Every structure is written in structure tokens, then in C-alpha cells.
Amino acid sequence: MDRMIDHMTQVDKRLRLTSEVIDYAVAQAEPPTSAQQRLIDATASLGHVAEMQVPHEQAVLLTLLARAVSARSIVEIGTFTGYSTLALARGLADGGVVLTYDISSEWAEIAQRAWAEAGVTDRIHQHIGPAAAALAEMPVEPFIDIAFIDADKVSYVDYWELLVPRMVDNGLILVDNVLYAGEAATEDAVGNAKAIREFNAHVRADDRVESVLLTIADGLTIARRKERQEVR
Secondary structure: OHHHHHHHHOOOOOOOOOHHHHHHHHHOOOOOOHHHHHHHHHHHOOOHHHHHOOOHHHHHHHHHHHHHOOOOEEEEEOOOOOHHHHHHHHOOOOOOEEEEEEOOOOOHHHHHHHHHHHOOHHHEEEEEOOHHHHHHOOOOOOOEEEEEEOOOHHHHHHHHHHHHHHEEEEEEEEEEOOOHHHHHHOOOOOHHHHHHHHHHHHHHOOOOEEEEEEOOOOOEEEEEEOOHHHHO
16 A cells, blocks of 8 residues: 555656647636736737736736735735736725835836726835835834735845745735746756746745745746744
């Protein structure tokens, strides 16, 4: 029996993803609302920078997770044209707010127009400027239900260390681009890929959380802030 169990634990059930399988999986997400679709189109018209927008299936997951934990306080680092912000705002509990930070105001008008069309403007507080500086000025006490990091990769560890102490027990930290087009998986990764690889190791070694790295889109880490009594 032990030999059978050992054999079963070694069975590789990972799916080799083809374009057909990926397209099928993506199609299982609920379709964009009209406001979301217009924001997708507006972002696509910007050209190559549009790749910074989270894919729709990931936005669906963000909304689902926010609803699942009845999030009232969400912090987002990296606004861009506001698609992930919109997704998070849609999942907020009544009276909740998304605090979203971006270093640039270049795409703020596109974001604000989309939020207004979706009817979520009153749930979003947008901040332009360095997120790390703003977070450092906040009281070090648990108040964040969900945090979403999708900004400059070399600062991921810094953002993480600012956020973890401010997460409520069982709060979720979501981190985008943790595969970095697969480059983070190589030992000789350089540049942003190296920064992501080092960040992933940092998360894995952090006993304040439990985490999993999902292969959705460009990789998404979901980490749960353990209850304080769990790590004493």
C-alpha cells in the first residue's frame, strides 16, 4: 500500500498547455462588461504599452477573490489604465475602497473615464507618486484585506515588506508577473527576471505567509497573511 501511495504522489498531472487549451480556459471566464470592454479597447489603442494591462481572466479572478473575502480595504500598486483597479473595485464589500498607486499620471484620464462609466469612481482613491513612500507613511497596523502588486519588478521585495505588516490576518497579497514570460525559472536570469526570481525566493522563505504561484497569464502569486498567533 505504501508503495502504491508513493507511486501516486509522483504522477505528473500537469497539463501541457497548447494555444487551443489556453483559449478554451480563458473562454470559461465571464465576459467583460461593456465598460470593461471599452477600457480593453482604449488600452489596446496605446500600442505596445498595452501589454501592461492584466488579461481579462485575471481581472475576473481579482473580482472573485475580493468578493470571497468581503474586502473593504484594498491596496493596489500599479494602476496603469485602471483595468485591475476596476476589477478589484467591483468586488468590494459595501463601503469599501481601493487605494491605487502609480508613479505616472500619463494614463490617469483613461482610467478615470472607465471607472466613471462602470460606476465605481466613489470606491477608488487614486494616488500619483511613489507607492513605497506613501505606504511607509501609513501606520504599521493591520488594515489591508487585499493587496495587489503589479509595478516595477525590482521593487517587489520592498513593496512586499511594506505590505505584509499591514495585512489583516488571513488577508491576501496578490502579485503579478511572477513568471516573467518564463524567464524567472532560469538560474541565470538577468534584469527584471532576476529580480522576480529573487522575489519569489523571498516569498517562499517568508514564514508570515503561505503562498502558491499560479500559472495564470504571466504568473500570479496568491499569499495568505497567517494569523499573528500562527507565527509567534
